[in-house]
Amino acid sequence: MKKITYRFSHSSTDYYFDHRVADLRSIVDKKNAVIITDEHVFGLHHSRFRGWNIIVLKAGEEYKIQATVDSIVEQLIALGADRDTVLIGVGGGVVTDLTGYVASIYMRGLRFGFLPASLLAAVDASIGGKNGIDVDVYKNMVGTIRQPSFILHDAGFLDTLPPEEWKNGFAEIIKHAAILDARMFKELEENSISSYQKNTAAISALIKRNVLLKTKLVQQDEFEKGNRKLLNFGHTLGHALENQYELSHGQAISIGMGFACFLSKKKNGFSDGKRVVALLEQYGLPAYASFDKRKVFEVLKMDKKRVRREVSYVLLERIGKAVVHPVGLTEVKKILDQF
Numbered sequence: 001m002k003k004i005t006y007r008f009s010h011s012s013t014d015y016y017f018d019h020r021v022a023d024l025r026s027i028v029d030k031k032n033a034v035i036i037t038d039e040h041v042f043g044l045h046h047s048r049f050r051g052w053n054i055i056v057l058k059a060g061e062e063y064k065i066q067a068t069v070d071s072i073v074e075q076l077i078a079l080g081a082d083r084d085t086v087l088i089g090v091g092g093g094v095v096t097d098l099t100g101y102v103a104s105i106y107m108r109g110l111r112f113g114f115l116p117a118s119l120l121a122a123v124d125a126s127i128g129g130k131n132g133i134d135v136d137v138y139k140n141m142v143g144t145i146r147q148p149s150f151i152l153h154d155a156g157f158l159d160t161l162p163p164e165e166w167k168n169g170f171a172e173i174i175k176h177a178a179i180l181d182a183r184m185f186k187e188l189e190e191n192s193i194s195s196y197q198k199n200t201a202a203i204s205a206l207i208k209r210n211v212l213l214k215t216k217l218v219q220q221d222e223f224e225k226g227n228r229k230l231l232n233f234g235h236t237l238g239h240a241l242e243n244q245y246e247l248s249h250g251q252a253i254s255i256g257m258g259f260a261c262f263l264s265k266k267k268n269g270f271s272d273g274k275r276v277v278a279l280l281e282q283y284g285l286p287a288y289a290s291f292d293k294r295k296v297f298e299v300l301k302m303d304k305k306r307v308r309r310e311v312s313y314v315l316l317e318r319i320g321k322a323v324v325h326p327v328g329l330t331e332v333k334k335i336l337d338q339f
């Protein structure tokens, strides 16, 4: 099987592009593995995992919480999981974040891998080793940084992905293009969700390009002291919105990107905000919504990128080039009021 291995500071990850679920048997020993998935993915794909130990979770961000971790740990104990057990997260970002987190803490750490089943998990959540859970309205408040040992991509999962989840995945793809890759931004402008859905080679190539863009950034800065912060473009406001309103991750960060473009214009003279907004809308994503700014600012203040009275905000200089810029909380609040 063809794999590409990427080294991180303490470990390495094998990437298997364009593979099939059935190839999993060549990577892990079925007897020592436990698959963690959610009810939607299980309902649609269980026949591909016949004979494997499986823990099935309730689907949705509201289950990315400590109670789910406790329940997984109890089920692992019941299955007799030990230090040789490999955990395999098969699902969207909620499943991969939870699996990585449980694998980091169960018996002080197990080997784990992912089969991303959503577009968002394929291009983003499965990569980079950030694992964790939400606490109340605070996204990813508790977690670890620990790399999976393998990521296996099977584009067959995308056949059952609901339309809204395609949009969520494209929110992160547009983010990557806006901050890192002007050529990919142009390719996206010339295409659409349906053109990618009809063309397996094009979507597989797009996934690979995004995986490699993110991997390169993570390799340079695994523990987010520098350039990895660029991946938070749109996420400061996005996270503050996501758990307070009925918004998907993609919608929330799209509004966050809309605001970050507005802020980039004020702070950096960024002049291409309209192109970013138009591309988000082309992929069915909102770049603006009305919300309670006071309430949202109260959560934004607690952002993990805040140091005392300043937030490290990711701003665009031009399409394909982002910078991290400290912005005072008072100024963020003022500009948010004008948004």
Ligand SMILES: NC(=O)c1ccc[n+]([C@@H]2O[C@H](COP(=O)([O-])OP(=O)(O)OC[C@H]3O[C@@H](n4cnc5c(N)ncnc54)[C@H](O)[C@@H]3O)[C@@H](O)[C@H]2O)c1
Residues within 6 Å of the ligand: 038, 039, 040, 041, 044, 059, 060, 061, 064, 091, 092, 093, 094, 095, 097, 117, 118, 119, 120, 121, 124, 125, 126, 127, 128, 129, 130, 131, 139, 140, 157, 158, 159, 160, 161, 162, 165, 168, 249
């Ligand atoms: N760790 C990271 O670096 C990182 C990066 C980005 C996002 N995330 C996290 O990822 C989460 C969002 O990921 P997501 O959008 O994949 O959410 P998700 O896991 O909730 O999946 C979205 C929905 O799609 C369903 N689904 C997934 N694959 C499917 C398939 N093949 N067919 C049918 N339905 C399918 C799921 O059951 C769920 O209902 C958030 O919690 C976010 O914080 C983490």
